Amino acid sequence: MKKTILLLAVIILTAGGAAAKDTNASLRVQGKCNMCKTKIEKAAKAVEGVSVAEWNKETKVLRLRFDDSKAKLDNISQAVAKIGYDTDKDKAPDEAYSAMPNCCKYRE
Numbered sequence: 001m002k003k004t005i006l007l008l009a010v011i012i013l014t015a016g017g018a019a020a021k022d023t024n025a026s027l028r029v030q031g032k033c034n035m036c037k038t039k040i041e042k043a044a045k046a047v048e049g050v051s052v053a054e055w056n057k058e059t060k061v062l063r064l065r066f067d068d069s070k071a072k073l074d075n076i077s078q079a080v081a082k083i084g085y086d087t088d089k090d091k092a093p094d095e096a097y098s099a100m101p102n103c104c105k106y107r108e
């Protein structure tokens with residue numbers, strides 16, 4: 001019985017510890033339309049450990065929640081930049097940017 005309680009305590013503490021690793025962060029990401037929104041959020045969520053990725057078209061802010069033992073803000077930023085979107089940390093490669101549909105072109 002005592003052992004069971006101890007085991008339960010360990011499980012609860014471990015679960016609590018894992019949840020505590022979740023980090024909220026935000027990143028500014030350039031983009032224009034709802035297609036951008038879908039692509040940006042998909043790219044961010046494809047990074048392992050990311051549970052929430054929500055981009056706001058008006059404010060250009062990508063709101064994130066992730067397990068920082070698995071994902072780093074830098075990796076998420078790079079993943080989004082790689083598909084054509086400039087972030088406040090990374091500039092999208094020109095090839096990725098020019099491959100995007102015209103409605104998504106945010107650079108002047």
Ligand SMILES: [Cu+2]
Nearest residue numbers: 033035036104
């Ligand atoms: Cu777009």
